[in-house]
Amino acid sequence: MRNILEIKDLSISFKLEDGLFRAVHGVNLSLEEGKVLGIVGESGCGKSVTAMSVLKLLASNAVIDSGEVLYRGKNLLNLSEKEFQRLRGSRIAFIPQDPLNSLNPLYTVGDQILETIRFHRKVSKKEAGRLAVNALKDVKIPEAENRLKEYPHQFSGGMSQRVLIAMALSCNPDIIIADEPTTALDVTVQAQVLDLIREIQRKRNTSVIFITHDLGVVAEFCDYVAVMYAGRIVEYSDVRTIFKNPLHPYTKGLLESLPSEGKGELKVIKGQPPSITEQIPGCVFHPRCPDKMETCDKQLPQLSNIKDSHLASCFLY
Ligand SMILES: Nc1ncnc2c1ncn2[C@@H]1O[C@H](COP(=O)(O)OP(=O)(O)O)[C@@H](O)[C@H]1O
Ligand SMILES: [Mg+2]
Known part of the structure; x- marks a missing residue:
């Protein structure tokens, strides 16, 4: 299988008042063409920062300490912002977490989709209009022609997210990065939007990086999964194996905290993940780990291949 995207030894820090603190530690990930790679972990573990580095949308106080992000073999981190603008949106598209704040309230939905299309594709206004209508139809928004003339506030959360998905798809990207695309939506709408993304992914064979804090969603949606904790990948495998x-x-711990039928009381992982300013000796998970051993607060376990491309960083193995 061909990797369309490879993240190699990526480390990212943030400048804060009292120094430089690392949020992402030596992350390695590959996205195979046509596959869905899930990145899962609790809030603050570095999922968005990792994704934003691929989109070159890191905050201004971010520093890339090391690493490469290879898209079809080309290191994106070396491209200028101008060079990257052509890729972002057309080859690598983004579906954000918060649809309501991601659309401009001052412009109609149609104008915003048209702008995206015309930025990336040399088409007439009329052709762009036709593409915009099709884009809304693709994401199953009824009465597409009329809805293009409406403003974002006239759309529900779920419908706004469909608009953002339509925008992401309008230039036929190779890669979609979806950062918790349903977290801000009502539960019933979440399932519909997930179904939609999955249907489109299969139909177009798009490669997807799917970020979520919910392993339940991973089970339904992803081919491979990377579990992140405190800025590191602690486990990686295909989805079936990890479950x-x-x-x-x-x-x-994440699996035990998933609700499922017939399960009694849910267990939660005790304690909180550390902030980036906290220094933890040894394995970063040891303060919360039920299986902690002698070495765990002294040495940092490396992510290594345990069996058949099933990777974990833990002294148990
Ligand atoms: N601009 C920033 N300045 C300082 N710290 C940041 C910044 N952006 C993110 N962080 C920190 O980096 C860590 C990872 O954040 P993030 O990738 O957003 O987590 P999540 O897994 O929830 O998406 C968190 O501890 C967060 O507080
Ligand atoms: Mg996030």
Whole structure:
């Protein structure tokens, strides 16, 4: 299988008042063409920062300490903003977490989709209009022609997210990065939007990086999954394997906290993940780990291949 995107040894820090603090530690990830890679972990573990580095949308106080982001073999981190603008939106598209704040309230939905289309594709206004109508039809927004003339406030959360998905798809991207695309939506709408993204992904064979804090969503949606904790990948495998045979105590904890039929009381992982300013000796998960051993607060376990491309960073293995 061909990798369309490879993240290699990526480390990112943030400048804060009292120094430079690392949020992403030596992350390696590959996205195979036509596959969905999930990145899962609790809030603050570095999922968005990792994704934003691929989109070159990091905050101004971010520093890339090391690493490469290779798109079809080309290092995106070396491209100028101007060079990157052509890729962002056309080849690599983004579906954000918060649809309501991602659309400009002052312009009609149609104008915003048209602008995206015309920025990336040399088409007449009329042709762009036709593409915009099709884009809304693709995401199953009824009465597409009329709705293009409306403003974002006239759209519900779910419908706004469909508009953003339509915008992301309007230039036929190779890669979609979806950062918790349903977290801000009502539960019933979440399922519809997920179904939509999945249907489109399959139909177009798009490669997707799907970020979520919910392993339940990963099960339905992803081919591969990387579990992140405190800025590091602690486990990686194909989805079936991780549900059948989770290795890292953190992954096990996430699975035990998933609601499911017939399960009694849900377990939660005790404690909180550390902030980027906290220094933890040894394994960063040891303060919360039910399987903590002698070495765990002294040495940092490396992410290594345990069996058949199933990676984990834990001294148990
Ligand atoms: N601009 C910033 N300045 C300082 N710290 C940041 C900034 N952006 C993110 N962080 C920190 O980096 C860590 C990872 O954040 P993020 O990737 O947004 O987490 P999540 O997994 O919830 O998406 C968090 O501890 C967060 O507080
Ligand atoms: Mg996030």
